[in-house]
Amino acid sequence: MLTKRIIPCLDVTLDEEGGTVVKGIEFVDLRKAGDPVELAKRYNEQGADELVFLDITASHEGRGTMVKVIERTADEVFIPLTVGGGINSIEDIRQILRAGADKVSINTAAVKNPELIKESSEIFGAQCIVTAIDCKRNLDVENNPDKTIIELEDGTPAWYEVVIYGGRQPTGIDAVQWAKKVEELGSGEILLTSMDRDGTYDGFDIPITKKLSEELEIPIIASGGVGNPEHMYEGFTKGKADAALAASIFHFGKYTVNDVKEHLKEKNIPVRL
Amino acid sequence: MKKIVIIDYGLGNLRSVRKGLEHAGADVIISSDPEEIKNADGVILPGVGAFRDAMKNVEVLRSTIDEYVESGKPMLGICLGQQMMLSTSEEGGVTEGLDLVKGQVLRFPHSELKVPHMGWNSIKITQEHPIFDGIPEGSYVYFVHSYYVDTSDRNTLISCEYGTEFAAAIVNDAGNVIGTQFHPEKSGDTGLKILENFVAMC
Numbered sequence: 001m002l003t004k005r006i007i008p009c010l011d012v013t014l015d016e017e018g019g020t021v022v023k024g025i026e027f028v029d030l031r032k033a034g035d036p037v038e039l040a041k042r043y044n045e046q047g048a049d050e051l052v053f054l055d056i057t058a059s060h061e062g063r064g065t066m067v068k069v070i071e072r073t074a075d076e077v078f079i080p081l082t083v084g085g086g087i088n089s090i091e092d093i094r095q096i097l098r099a100g101a102d103k104v105s106i107n108t109a110a111v112k113n114p115e116l117i118k119e120s121s122e123i124f125g126a127q128c129i130v131t132a133i134d135c136k137r138n139l140d141v142e143n144n145p146d147k148t149i150i151e152l153e154d155g156t157p158a159w160y161e162v163v164i165y166g167g168r169q170p171t172g173i174d175a176v177q178w179a180k181k182v183e184e185l186g187s188g189e190i191l192l193t194s195m196d197r198d199g200t201y202d203g204f205d206i207p208i209t210k211k212l213s214e215e216l217e218i219p220i221i222a223s224g225g226v227g228n229p230e231h232m233y234e235g236f237t238k239g240k241a242d243a244a245l246a247a248s249i250f251h252f253g254k255y256t257v258n259d260v261k262e263h264l265k266e267k268n269i270p271v272r273l
Numbered sequence: 274m275k276k277i278v279i280i281d282y283g284l285g286n287l288r289s290v291r292k293g294l295e296h297a298g299a300d301v302i303i304s305s306d307p308e309e310i311k312n313a314d315g316v317i318l319p320g321v322g323a324f325r326d327a328m329k330n331v332e333v334l335r336s337t338i339d340e341y342v343e344s345g346k347p348m349l350g351i352c353l354g355q356q357m358m359l360s361t362s363e364e365g366g367v368t369e370g371l372d373l374v375k376g377q378v379l380r381f382p383h384s385e386l387k388v389p390h391m392g393w394n395s396i397k398i399t400q401e402h403p404i405f406d407g408i409p410e411g412s413y414v415y416f417v418h419s420y421y422v423d424t425s426d427r428n429t430l431i432s433c434e435y436g437t438e439f440a441a442a443i444v445n446d447a448g449n450v451i452g453t454q455f456h457p458e459k460s461g462d463t464g465l466k467i468l469e470n471f472v473a474m475c
Contacts, residue, residue: 001394001395001434002390002392002393002394002416002435003392003393003394003395003413004392005392005393044461049392049393071288074288074289074292075288075292076292078289078292078293078296078458078459078460078461078462078464078465079415079459079460079461080415080417080459097286098286098288099288100286100288100289100292101286102286102289102459122323124321124322125321125322125323126389126419127321127389127391127417127418127419128321188389188391188417189391217383217387217388218387218388218389219387219389219391219392242387242391242392243392272393272413
């Protein structure tokens with residue numbers, strides 16, 4: 001049976017000396033807590049199904065060191081690796097895949113230039129093109145008759161607006177319509193982050209996760225808001241997600257990937273243990 | 274040291290396959306040179322991307338591949354590399370494959386299930402073969418594909434369930450050509466063990 005995927009996400013950046021580190025890591029027992037390759041190995045041992053590296057420097061020199069990190073990781077960790085952050089062109093994608101990544105995640109650049117999804121999917125295959133969609137709830141439904149209205153947990157109608165540049169800029173684009181479009185353009189997967197939940201530890205944004213999972217044929221990775229293993233369970237059951245991504249609950253050593261999977265297994269969610 | 278050639282036809286990420294084989298103690302060359310291929314102890318036909326484009330690139334090596342397979346030495350096709358070993362595929366209009374194993378490549382039917390079939394799924398071993406020595410029934414391996422292989426039971430080594438039961442690993446009649454739909458190079462320790470078994474066969 002196909003299992004639900006648990007995906008730790010690592011925010012990779014440069015330190016003052018130009019070396020790569022992972023931000024926000026608080027493992028006490030790890031020799032080199034900041035080394036992305038060491039962390040990738042750690043999560044692999046814990047049973048992570050895939051890994052996501054987010055290049056939060058995304059500058060020219062950052063990209064160069066990121067490529068080295070991908071190479072070292074791909075040489076030692078034999079599970080799928082997705083790389084995102086600042087990917088703008090076919091050349092960026094080629095460079096990252098050649099370094100050993102299996103997928104790239106495209107966010108702002110896809111909104112600005114949707115053709116990038118189509119073109120890259122045709123060249124590299126849909127399976128390696130993940131579109132990251134960041135969205136935010138918008139309660140103004142009256143002035144937005146063309147948007148997809150979704151009922152929130154308390155029954156309030158809302159639509160979800162795509163935001164870019166790390167959530168700083170609203171676009172006026174309807175997240176459900178955008179998701180359908182990127183599927184058509186050849187995206188193989190969607191990484192969905194709700195800005196209303198990101199960093200809250202309140203759990204995934206279920207209404208939008210469920211809506212996209214039901215409307216689309218490609219897999220949905222739920223992201224943003226996980227505070228405990230039960231939130232993962234809700235993401236898979238109520239949200240109908242295919243995979244769940246989380247950062248802090250793993251980075252702080254509060255739960256291991258295995259803890260989450262044990263919890264899910266007890267509740268009859270198929271996981272790889 | 275066993276010399277393994279990964280056939281390079283311009284597509285895909287070959288780094289992980291290479292590292293996986295090196296991990297298994299092989300000397301790995303990435304090449305499209307017919308002489309290198311013929312002289313290899315083992316050959317890998319890798320693949321991601323679209324069937325038609327990949328076949329177009331591999332077509333020039335068809336006689337080299339046929340000659341290599343004829344020699345009885347082992348060859349492993351991975352993912353699209355496996356699909357190319359079949360007679361035909363319906364991806365992008367019916368296209369001829371290498372016809373090393375009789376059968377066809379079909380698209381997953383529309384259903385409630387997501388396509389591509391992406392993630393870790395468990396395997397059922399339907400026929401013993403040295404490449405799966407020490408791999409327990411029910412092991413999890415990593416898949417990512419929208420098309421699947423339909424072949425005879427005789428040519429199936431492993432089956433997997435995703436809406437329909439499909440061949441997750443295949444073999445030719447002579448036993449030296451093997452294909453896996455999943456990615457051993459992305460399937461953790463299980464996958465590394467399979468690559469190790471392949472190197473041991475070479």
